[in-house]
Amino acid sequence: MVFDKDGTLFDFNATWGAWARGMLAAETANAPDMLEPLAKALGYSLDAGLFEPQSIVIAGTIKDVALAALPYLPDSETGSIIARFNAATMDVPQVEAAPLVPFLERLKNAGLKLGVATNDAEEPARAHLDVAGATPFFDFIAGFDSGFGGKPAAGQLHAFCEATGLSPDVCVMVGDSTHDLHAGRSAGMTTVAVLTGVAEHAELAPHADVVLRSIADLPAWLGV
Template sequence: MKGIRGILFDKDGTLFDFQATWGAWARQLLGELSGGDPARAAAMAEAMAFDLDRGRFRPESPVIAGTGREVAELLAPLAGLTADALEARIARAAAEAPLAEAVPLRALLERLRGAGLKLGVATNDFESVARQHVAGVIELFDFVAGFDSGHGGKPEPGMLLAFARTAGLAPSAVLMVGDSRHDLIAGRRAGMATLAVLTGVAEAADLADLADAVRPDIGHLPALLDLA
């Protein structure tokens, strides 16, 4: 972790607690898409690896690290909609998701900025949704990108390398922080240091082989980077 001058965050499961934010969102979305048909709702929930009764995603869920487009293509045949129509609907619903910050974000981000670090967000969500979700602290970020921003989605490194270019940093000076293997693989491919956090669905054992460090949440960053 020596020489880190920029931090790139995943959004869901990293800046925001995944289950607390997206469990309620998924229940509501599936209720709307199913039209009240329990069998259709159950089929879509199974495709998403989502436990309707508990309101929680299972670790193998493709939604955890998938792009908005991939989720739309997964559910479209079951919802009786085109992928394009469902993608737009998912984006609208995602923008209104009840966000649960993993830690108080403003205080943490201001501390990191105060230490001279460049900050960014790289998510497999839509860029427009990401900007809405971080609107309250967006001035603290130098870069916000989604899978539809023109750099590709994770686990490919396009968004990560775009952040490094924007920030004027070598990839080796950037720390990629995420809660999924997609995040960490992207970080490795970009030549960045990687930090796994456990505010998503994956457990430490699922991520440790790809991470330079594993911490419970992003609130541990100042200590990890030995910031004054």
């Protein structure tokens, strides 16, 4: 079973919504007139303090986000923006979509192999999982920069299968975005959508074998 990270293992807007405003304000401190257009480019509502469903941040890689931000950050380059964004996200407290340690213990005790496939960079992804005490439960962790590409391509999921010796047809991809679900279907996996991201049921349902409220509903769906 492979999980996306943000919006799946961790509630997306509960984790990133309020925090993002301060980060964007800091990025535009020397050009405050760029704050509003930068937020708009990244699909973030300054008024609501939330990411909007079409935000590139929801499913894009950190490189995608940096490229979208680049026109609004004077005297920056893509590499430096990626480095700053990665550093800024390392220590952000993550709001778990369900208590992760008992959830993951239950799945491991049922004999499942577990992985994470995220469009974040691997280093901050591992940092977030470490803080939650979740890292030891995973047999495979990949970011967009781990050498397998990012979603919606299926490279990370093929790598999970290679690492675990499992066939895709016995695996499940769990995610909160169409990028996650497209990757799962491209890999030949069963796809499970959860609603702890920003996308709504109607957007996800056509691409998923099942839509659940959160990962908390997975054990009952699996029968474990």
